[in-house]
Amino acid sequence: MRAWTSPGPGRLPGAAIGPEVQVHDSATGGLRESRPGSGAARLYVCGITPYDATHLGHAATYVAFDLLQRAWRSAGHDVRYVQNVTDVDDPLLERAAATAQDWEELAERETELFRTDMEALRVLPPDAYVGAVEAIPLIVPMVEQLVETGSVYEVGGEHGTDLYFAVAHDPAFGEVSGWTREQMLEVFADRGGDPERPGKKDPLDCLVWQAARPGEPAWDSPLGRGRPGWHVECSAIARQHLDVAAHGPIDVQGGGSDLVFPHHEMSASEAQVLDGHRFAAAYVHAGMVGLDGEKMSKSKGNLVLVSRLREAGEDPMAIRLLLLAHHYRSDWTYVDADLEAARERLARWRAALDRDAGAPTADLVREVLEALAADLDAPRALALVDCWAQTEPPAGTGEAGSADVVRALLDASLGLAL
Template sequence: MKSWNQPEVPRLPGAGEVPRVWNTASGSLVDATPDGTARLYVCGITPYDTTHLGHAATYLAFDTLVRLWRDAGFTVEYVQNSTDVDDPLLQRARETGVDWRELAAEQTELFRRDMEALRVIPPDHYVAVTERIAQVADAVERLLESGAAYVVENDVYFDIAAASSTLWQLGAESRYDRETMLRYSAERGGDPQRPGKRDPLDPLLWRAERPGEPSWPSPLGPGRPGWHIECAVIAEEFLSPPLTVNGGGGDLIFPHHEFSAGHAAALTGVPLASAFVHTGMVAYHGEKMSKSLGNLVRVSELRADNGDARAIRLVVLAQHYRSDWEYTEELLAHARHRLEVWAHWATRVTGAEHPDAPTVLTSAMRAAMADDLHTDTALEIVDSAVASGRAPERGDLDAIDALLGIRL
């Protein structure tokens, strides 16, 4: 599946630091040090009701990580999936009377346009699950053959107990207790009450064909993939675990990332990732922004109202990536004002077109952002430089562009 166009990113003199990020699995800050190449997998959208600010916050966080890795001199291999067949998408298609494939294609194209407008660096491989049905079926067969999966009425489930090993144990990634896991499983697409399962938490690997639902032929029988297995398979094919970082929104910690890690370990014999990194939740009108509640602030609508996606980017970058926050119109107004002040400051630019050494501002921004991706601090550093009254150097504007994605 095609991605979106790459933004032009200036090359800065010198090199930034290896970024530190919060690893959910260890509950601590860790150096995101690549082993040669930085390998990043970020879970993508289910393409309906896109792109809201929660999506934007997640993909801008990992855009920041990619920019910092590149600035530190590393090659980055970045993969993102699209869950373009799943229960919520099919439900929305039925409700609206639109073919599910048309809905997925329309919303995916809108997502691409939003990401491009926000100057998000695209993944090297943007992979739809419908493009990898055969690979998923093969992986499920391998899990059945190894004893890590079993069949319940033609559906195939992952056997948590059989798959447990020194590489993966239930709870190792999320650090949740069983009661919390059971609650989230029921809330987030699992079926803990289904009879016949060996453990209520065992996740679905392959859903046998149901009347009125899309399905594909396979040695497992006609059907379609479960949710978590798709990311394990795509990560194995395109990135070869262990990944440097596996990322996504905080609502993916369990069950999605927990079981993607378990599937990957059972399939490959190595851990899925060195670090699991998650973004905070975005609220609106006092509630977590979600498709089910309908309290979405869509990037496309903000773009249509505002006309300058840089202000939307600044709204998001003003928040720390793993903090929960609430969107307000005041935040957007502040971002527009900030952008206006910065743009006026940029008209006074001096210095060489291609500076030989990093500016003071560049070094300060690099240090702030390498420390757990603190874009909020980096914005304040730029604010201070603007307020100082001194004219910006060309290297300052390049750094704001390269590290924050804001071209002045």
């Protein structure tokens, strides 16, 4: 699948280099230094299910992991970034049926809209952008391997035989979320699980291959005609495109905090049964964005869409500043005043960059890079730039070329083109 285009990550001014990056690991509940070994830092971020993209919650997540890419690069590391697109799944098929649309056309249209939003927000594209449908040749062999280990079993039904992963086969199951079994069961059904299905060995076991249903897309395979489950899709794509067999655990598995369980828990366990080691060195999760007192979500329909803001004439850099003003791990609620504050900040910064000479920049560069290396503290970085922009040296005393330095810093570290 084609990703979007990008002007690239930009270059830090002069010989600047950032510190090694620390991120909050959901599995341990604390900060972990993300220092990649030999080769590139390896990042997998779960992508969209393309039936209604891109709301501010989506955008906040992908901007967060864009900051991680940039912080790694500032510290001198190359990055290998992989993202999926769940272009066949129940929510997509349900939306297509409800709106009398062809599911493939719906998926492609919304994926293309997502691409254009990411381009506008200057989010660095993945090196591999992989749809679930095109990943079926990777998913089927992985499920076959899981069958060989005895960790996948059959559950019969009126439409044929489905295959389920037995979570008990991973001794580390539960370590990604740290949740109790009771907490897991409380949300499993609402997050794509089927805990009450007859024939399952454990209510938490998850589907890896679904037999063909009448009127739904399906593909021939040695597993029978059907389609893959959600969790194994990401396991298979990440293991292949981030070469887990050769390099071991990936550096970061990322996504929104609503993916901690079951999605990241399940996808990690499926990989760990085969690989014998932790799937990711760190599990990093972005907070949820709300509107009118509830989490912004496609199922609720309470969405602020990036594309509609852009169509209304909003500067994409103001939208990006709006997102950067909130720490990536925080839950927050969108209000129109946030966007107005971002517009005003953007105007102040542009006015400061238009000066012939500005305040000294050496400390600014160092402190911004330090803030972003400290668990991607974008609000702290923005406050530092605010201070620089508000400091107007007496005539004739400013630092020549300071605007060029700050523009390069904002481009490379925060993804802002000013």
